Amino acid sequence: MKESPTLLDILLLGGAQILVWGGSFFLLSVLADPIGQDTGWPRQWVLGALSLGILVSGLLSPWLGRALARWGGRGLLGASGIIVAAGLLVLAASQHLAVYVLAWVIIGAGMACGLYDALFAALGSLYGVRARRAISHITLISGLCTTLVWPVMAAMVSQFGWRTACVLYAALLLVSVVPMYRRALPAHRAVTAATTTAGQGGHGLDRGVYWLMSASFTVAAVLMTAMMVQLISLLQARGATLGEAIGLAALLGPAQVGARIVFMAMKTMHPIWPALASVVLTLLGLVLLTVAPAYAAIALLMYGAGNGMRAIVRGTLPLALCDARDYAAVMGRLARPSLIGQAATPLVGGLCLQYLGASPTFWVLCMLAGVNVMLTVWLWRRLAAAA
Known part of the structure; x- marks a missing residue:
């Protein structure tokens, strides 16, 4: 078994994630x-229907975490491409709303098998703390997802229609994802779970640490989803034109990639420090966006940097705190509340924007970001006391 993923492995894993x-x-x-x-x-x-897919993914995540620990990630991650492709084919064939919803249930199952949580769990189980470098590089590569996929998908829709675009994308998944994971990930070697002692929760983690980390990750996931779904509408409600709103939202991608490059330079730093930087930057960005819309570009760069670190911290912080033998199960358990929160966010965020307006909705997001700063500081203090 390789001691760590090679550069080719990382490129293949990042490509499969995209x-x-x-x-x-x-x-x-x-x-x-x-x-x-x-x-x-x-x-x-x-x-x-996307919310339903995210909910299905969240409900399946703990079981998949245990499955990854037992059977390894290569097969399950490869299966994600097949399952998502099957969902896209059902989507393309849907003539009734019920069939369309069923398609997203299938896609949700594929998301549970193949997105960050599953991949990070597989890497942590295989490589232990040495997986941190791979996780950082993979999130850097996959951060280009929307930059690469959205124009290609839009071109296919324009040329062939949305149904044919789904079929073509499904074909791409079927021929590429399984070979990419088979080449990039070694065969699984079974390990025995570490012993969990009294007073511990989340498979070997201190119970308080586990719940604080779970709560922080959930709030961060809710904020990310709310901004992804509502940002352009919120900016327009604050007076920006559609073109201005899209231009401002485009700043998030470079900010996220830049923050991940900085994170990669912090090779010896404990992940709790990037976690603190992530939540503070997110809060500052949202507050500035709320109180000074004229500085929206600076605010979104700050928010994007914080959100860019969030994806890496989600994989590296649990890896630093638990035994590698328990990592897959821990990631599975941590994923459920985050994904359930994400599933509810589009509906709740839409209602807030509809009935409260843009400014109060921004303040709600700021309050959530402030709560996350307090949770992360509490987690830091608890870890410092334990050390």
């Missing part, structure tokens, strides 16, 4: 309007 994220979580950013225009289905149902 393909699966693009065919699932980020799909409706391009397809929602064409689907609604073609079918006449209400927009809330078209977008709400």
Whole structure:
């Protein structure tokens, strides 16, 4: 077994993540309007099906964490491409809303098998703390997902229609994802779970540490989803034109990639420090965006940097705190509340924007970001006391 992933392995894993994220979580950013225009289905149902898919992913995550610990990640991660492709084929064939919803249930199962939580769990189980470098590099590569996938998907929709675009993307997943994971990940070597002692929760983690980390990750996931879904609408409600809102939102990608490059330079730093930097930057960015819309560009760069670190911290902080033999199970358990929170966010965020307006909605996001700063500081103090 290799001591750590090679550069080729990392490139293949990052590429596979781009393909699966693009065919699932980020799909409706391009397809929602064409689907609604073609079918006449209400927009809330078209977008709400993604929430159902995220919910299915969250409900399956703890079981998949145990499965990864027992059987390894190569087979399950490879299966994600097949499952998401199957969901896309059902999506392409859907003539009734119920079939469309079923397609997203299938895609949600593929998301559980193949997105960050599953991959990080597999890498941590295989390589232990040596997986930190691979996790950082993979999130850097996959941060280009929307930059690469959205234009390609939009071009296919324009040329062939949304149904054919789904079929073509499904074919790409079927021929690429399994070979990429088979080449990049070694065969699994079974390990015995570490012993959990009294007073510990989350498979070997101190119970308080586990719950603080789980709560912080959940709030961060809710904030990310709210901003992804509502940012352009919120900016327009504050007076920006559509073009200005899209231009400002485009700053998030470079900010996230830049923050991940900085994180990669922190090779010896404990992940709790990037975690603190992530939540503080997120809070400062949201507060500045709320109180000084004229400085929206600076605010979104700060928020994007904080959110960019979040994805890496999600994989590296649990890896630094628990035994590698328990890592897959811990990641599975941590994923459930985050994904359930994400599933509810589009609906709740839409209601806040509709009934409260843009400014109060921004303040709600600021309060959540402030809560996350307190949770992370509490976690830091608890870890410092234990050390």
